[in-house]
Amino acid sequence: MRRERIVDALIVGAGPAGLATAAGLAATGAGEVEVVDRDQQAGGAARHCAHGGFGRFGMTGPQYAERWVAAAVGVGAVLRTGVTVTGWSGPLTLDTTSPRGLERITARAVVLATGARERPRAARLVPGTRPAGVFTTGELQRAVHGHGQRIGTRAVVVGAEPVSLTALDTLRQAGVEVAALVTEYPRHQASRARAAEARLRHAIPLLTDATVTELLGRGRLSGVGLRHRDGRTAYVACDTVVFTGDFVPDQELARRGGLPLDPGTRGPAVDGAFRTAERGVFAVGNVLHAVEPARVVAREGAAASAAVRRYLRDGDWPSASVPLRVTAPLGWVAPNRLALDEPGDGFTLRTTEFVTHPTLVVTQDGRTLHRARRRRPAVPNRPFRIPGDWTGRVDARGGAVRIALAD
Amino acid sequence: MSVAESAGRVLRSGAPPDTAYDVTVIGAGVVGTAIARELARHRGLRIALLDAANDVGEGTSKANTAILHTGFDAVPGSLEARLVREGRRLLAAYATESGIPVEPVGALLVAWDEEQRAALPGLLDKAARNGYHAARIIGPDEVRAREPHLGPGALGALDVPGESIICPWTTTLAYATQAVRGGVDLHLNCRVRQIDPGGGLHELTTSRGTLRTRHLVNAAGLHADAVDRLLGHDDFTVTPRRGQLIVFDKFARDLVDHILLPVPTALGKGVLVAPTVYGNVLLGPTAEELDDKTATGSTAEGIALLREKGRRILPELLDEEVTAVYAGLRAATGYDDYRVSAHKEQRYVTVGGIRSTGLTASLAIAAHVTDLLATTGLDLPAARDLPPLRMPNLGEALPRPYQRADLIAADPAYGTLVCHCERVTRGEIRDALAAVVPPGSPDGLRRRTRAGAGRCQGFHCGAQVRELFEKGGEPGSG
Ligand SMILES: Cc1cc2nc3c(=O)[nH]c(=O)nc-3n(C[C@H](O)[C@H](O)[C@H](O)COP(=O)(O)OP(=O)(O)OC[C@H]3O[C@@H](n4cnc5c(N)ncnc54)[C@H](O)[C@@H]3O)c2cc1C
Ligand SMILES: Cc1cc2nc3c(=O)[nH]c(=O)nc-3n(C[C@H](O)[C@H](O)[C@H](O)COP(=O)(O)OP(=O)(O)OC[C@H]3O[C@@H](n4cnc5c(N)ncnc54)[C@H](O)[C@@H]3O)c2cc1C
Numbered sequence: 001m002r003r004e005r006i007v008d009a010l011i012v013g014a015g016p017a018g019l020a021t022a023a024g025l026a027a028t029g030a031g032e033v034e035v036v037d038r039d040q041q042a043g044g045a046a047r048h049c050a051h052g053g054f055g056r057f058g059m060t061g062p063q064y065a066e067r068w069v070a071a072a073v074g075v076g077a078v079l080r081t082g083v084t085v086t087g088w089s090g091p092l093t094l095d096t097t098s099p100r101g102l103e104r105i106t107a108r109a110v111v112l113a114t115g116a117r118e119r120p121r122a123a124r125l126v127p128g129t130r131p132a133g134v135f136t137t138g139e140l141q142r143a144v145h146g147h148g149q150r151i152g153t154r155a156v157v158v159g160a161e162p163v164s165l166t167a168l169d170t171l172r173q174a175g176v177e178v179a180a181l182v183t184e185y186p187r188h189q190a191s192r193a194r195a196a197e198a199r200l201r202h203a204i205p206l207l208t209d210a211t212v213t214e215l216l217g218r219g220r221l222s223g224v225g226l227r228h229r230d231g232r233t234a235y236v237a238c239d240t241v242v243f244t245g246d247f248v249p250d251q252e253l254a255r256r257g258g259l260p261l262d263p264g265t266r267g268p269a270v271d272g273a274f275r276t277a278e279r280g281v282f283a284v285g286n287v288l289h290a291v292e293p294a295r296v297v298a299r300e301g302a303a304a305s306a307a308v309r310r311y312l313r314d315g316d317w318p319s320a321s322v323p324l325r326v327t328a329p330l331g332w333v334a335p336n337r338l339a340l341d342e343p344g345d346g347f348t349l350r351t352t353e354f355v356t357h358p359t360l361v362v363t364q365d366g367r368t369l370h371r372a373r374r375r376r377p378a379v380p381n382r383p384f385r386i387p388g389d390w391t392g393r394v395d396a397r398g399g400a401v402r403i404a405l406a407d
Numbered sequence: 408m409s410v411a412e413s414a415g416r417v418l419r420s421g422a423p424p425d426t427a428y429d430v431t432v433i434g435a436g437v438v439g440t441a442i443a444r445e446l447a448r449h450r451g452l453r454i455a456l457l458d459a460a461n462d463v464g465e466g467t468s469k470a471n472t473a474i475l476h477t478g479f480d481a482v483p484g485s486l487e488a489r490l491v492r493e494g495r496r497l498l499a500a501y502a503t504e505s506g507i508p509v510e511p512v513g514a515l516l517v518a519w520d521e522e523q524r525a526a527l528p529g530l531l532d533k534a535a536r537n538g539y540h541a542a543r544i545i546g547p548d549e550v551r552a553r554e555p556h557l558g559p560g561a562l563g564a565l566d567v568p569g570e571s572i573i574c575p576w577t578t579t580l581a582y583a584t585q586a587v588r589g590g591v592d593l594h595l596n597c598r599v600r601q602i603d604p605g606g607g608l609h610e611l612t613t614s615r616g617t618l619r620t621r622h623l624v625n626a627a628g629l630h631a632d633a634v635d636r637l638l639g640h641d642d643f644t645v646t647p648r649r650g651q652l653i654v655f656d657k658f659a660r661d662l663v664d665h666i667l668l669p670v671p672t673a674l675g676k677g678v679l680v681a682p683t684v685y686g687n688v689l690l691g692p693t694a695e696e697l698d699d700k701t702a703t704g705s706t707a708e709g710i711a712l713l714r715e716k717g718r719r720i721l722p723e724l725l726d727e728e729v730t731a732v733y734a735g736l737r738a739a740t741g742y743d744d745y746r747v748s749a750h751k752e753q754r755y756v757t758v759g760g761i762r763s764t765g766l767t768a769s770l771a772i773a774a775h776v777t778d779l780l781a782t783t784g785l786d787l788p789a790a791r792d793l794p795p796l797r798m799p800n801l802g803e804a805l806p807r808p809y810q811r812a813d814l815i816a817a818d819p820a821y822g823t824l825v826c827h828c829e830r831v832t833r834g835e836i837r838d839a840l841a842a843v844v845p846p847g848s849p850d851g852l853r854r855r856t857r858a859g860a861g862r863c864q865g866f867h868c869g870a871q872v873r874e875l876f877e878k879g880g881e882p883g884s885g
Contacts, residue, residue, distance in 0.1 A: 001812040097809045099819035120864035129704040143870035
């Protein structure tokens with residue numbers, strides 16, 4: 001009942017990461033390169049971000065997405081939208097559903113570029129009623145920019161990270177007054193300039209050290225309960241609440257394929273060449289680390305395409321790798337496996353606490369591989385990078401490499 | 408007469424018709440819809456089914472644990488025990504015939520300490536007294552072999568192979584659909600405020616105007632006591648007993664093979680872990696006595712309690728993401744049985760106290776109530792079989808439309824996915840919106856199709872599903 005096909009590289013997800021990977025592969029003559037996306041239009045999350053700030057020249061998200069679509073298709077990658085990969089039927093064979101029917105596609109290399117999503121209200125275990133008017137930024141953006149829907153009149157925005165500020169912009173465009181921005185952290189986590197522009201200019205209160213404890217209202221949201229870290233509680237009347245940030249990888253396919261996940265990122269564990277634990281299966285973009293800006297994942301896509309290309313040519317796959325782990329308050333690191341043939345040229349980290357002058361220490365089996373003090377603070381929900389110049393000192397037969405903050 | 412000619416109407420606004428109905432059922436939950444469907448088998452009756460909400464099943468029927476019980480632990484000899492036993496048999500057959508998802512996964516009632524283990528023989532004996540003979544006691548090794556992810560310390564279990572899981576929404580909708588096709592008028596947004604039991608005809612004052620009926624059935628669930636009082640009875644009071652539940656991500660489904668029941672205590676049936684027919688895992692319910700019949704919210708305490716219990720039963724469950732949290736209210740009355748009674752002189756039947764087994768018992772309750780109506784003087788024309796019905800499949804046990812090459816070849820809308828987490832196609836959404844009993848809200852559409860019910864809770868599809876709902880299923884711009 002399924003049409004069976006064979007391609008050289010199958011890329012799942014036509015966001016910036018998948019498209020950049022496809023563009024790189026097709027441009028270097030990697031054979032049949034096919035990108036599929038379950039959405040009707042290619043471009044991934046960027047397509048829904050009507051605001052500017054994408055890429056180096058400050059394009060809007062849709063312009064940026066369009067640019068990558070043109071880049072991939074322009075060099076001969078086959079792009080098919082409205083095609084959902086529903087599961088695996090072999091180590092390098094994927095099943096799809098589309099209006100044209102069911103297919104079974106086998107590839108020499110599979111690249112998972114399935115992106116990330118925000119955790120919704122229920123996953124955050126916020127109690128209360130189940131009224132209308134509860135959004136994530138992703139749903140809000142699609143509702144406002146994609147469908148021109150009415151949102152509400154007065155909103156509380158949960159989170160104060162970069163994406164929260166894009167939610168503010170979208171609410172403003174939809175004519176919704178913002179009652180407050182609420183964050184469990186002691187400060188917002190956006191760049192100062194961006195925060196000032198988005199929030200201060202419009203005198204939106206920022207409630208720090210506070211969590212949403214309850215949603216109220218029947219049919220439609222009528223307000224939210226808040227609790228400050230010191231125990232004080234408050235009620236804010238609103239008909240809309242937007243849960244922003246708190247991203248998780250869309251790792252369904254990775255997990256259904258039995259790929260080991262990294263305990264920190266919860267995405268598939270990969271090495272510096274975007275290789276998962278399964279031979280021939282790569283992963284790239286925000287499915288690895290939720291989330292990085294589009295231009296970062298597009299750069300990854302270019303690097304991934306080179307790695308996939310090498311694999312298609314040489315067939316080399318590392319037989320072993322050393323896991324890379326973080327210690328709290330660090331939340332995760334990516335890539336998170338060290339394969340010594342392709343150690344990678346640097347690592348992205350996240351902290352779960354503000355640290356003013358972090359000193360990073362990399363150790364393996366009690367041996368210090370690297371120690372460096374950063375001048376810039378580590379901020380939750382914002383990336384910080386460390387170089388990979390210490391990876392030559394890793395013992396390929398040793399235990400897990402740990403990254404921690406020194407006191 | 409063709410089906411279309413004899414079909415009833417689904418009306419969400421406007422005044423009810425002037426002509427009197429033969430029977431009116433107040434409450435379109437699983438019980439009221441089952442009664443209306445049963446009555447529709449008697450061709451020639453003019454029947455109305457009313458609900459205050461804008462859809463069927465908006466009360467307790469949409470928020471329960473979704474188990475098709477065997478009744479092994481009912482109070483032997485009670486009306487509930489009998490109707491659950493019969494209802495289970497009837498509904499299992501009906502589900503198979505009409506495509507309501509059911510999975511006969513079986514239950515293990517797990518003993519976690521000596522006292523609980525000592526209670527198992529008594530429960531086995533009770534099962535036998537309830538006419539259920541397939542249960543048996545199994546030891547700790549067999550428990551572990553059958554549920555390898557169970558937390559440490561299980562001492563044994565009562566194996567109840569007949570317990571099944573079912574889709575409560577499709578059940579209610581199937582009854583309502585067949586009832587309307589069979590001639591029942593379904594009046595939604597129609598709250599009964601006052602009842603004037605005049606000579607020969609009850610006059611119901613509703614939020615949509617006046618409606619007259621010769622016979623009356625009160626299937627108002629949590630409000631059955633209030634409706635009873637409108638007719639001058641003060642036989643029982645409904646005390647809502649809230650049950651909060653957590654729905655875990657489909658990744659958790661591989662952790663559990665059976666319904667994992669606790670040993671019941673004086674305080675209630677306790678917290679269970681159960682798979683759902685959609686492939687999720689449920690943890691719950693709590694049991695909280697309240698006095699607010701609208702208190703269907705969840706609480707921090709309730710969620711914390713469930714997580715603590717869940718960690719003991721199935722530790723790895725807590726590592727999975729939560730997809731939803733909800734709460735339902737059981738219609739407790741202080742009596743250890745249903746409160747079903749006929750009031751002959753008023754041509755009226757009360758169906759009260761259908762507490763925590765009403766889904767299972769629904770078809771048997773319907774047959775029982777129809778018999779009672781006959782004792783109040785309702786002239787029942789001979790019963791016929793209603794034309795069979797095939798409901799859309801929301802369950803994972805059988806192929807869903809997105810997996811069916813035949814359906815997609817015939818209509819590409821079944822290959823166009825809208826809700827990615829639950830793999831709901833545009834074709835299914837279109838069908839639901841055009842169905843005999845269409846949804847009254849995006850929530851109703853979710854219960855009919857699962858669109859938006861998955862792990863992302865609308866991050867990807869929420870806006871599009873809302874648009875499809877508003878435009879009646881026609882593809883929009885986005
Ligand atoms: C709400 C939000 C706001 C953001 N704002 C900004 C911003 O202002 N600036 C910025 O630089 N970045 C922003 N980002 C991040 C930016 O959009 C991402 O960096 C970029 O889009 C990630 O690219 P990606 O290719 O990894 O994933 P995505 O863009 O998410 O693409 C993943 C693609 O995979 C497809 N897919 C997933 N599963 C399957 C499957 N099973 N079958 C077929 N296809 C599948 C999806 O449909 C999707 O198109 C934002 C992200 C979000 C969610
Ligand atoms: C937590 C929980 C778990 C459960 N688990 C199970 C289970 O696993 N298996 C099982 O078999 N059962 C279970 N049950 C029980 C089952 O859900 C109920 O017995 C069943 O849903 C009751 O259906 P109903 O039609 O009587 O009530 P409802 O569904 O509440 O319907 C009553 C309807 O009457 C309407 N109404 C009320 N007043 C008026 C008025 N004045 N005018 C017009 N309309 C009115 C309401 O709007 C409502 O729709 C559970 C219940 C709970 C709460």
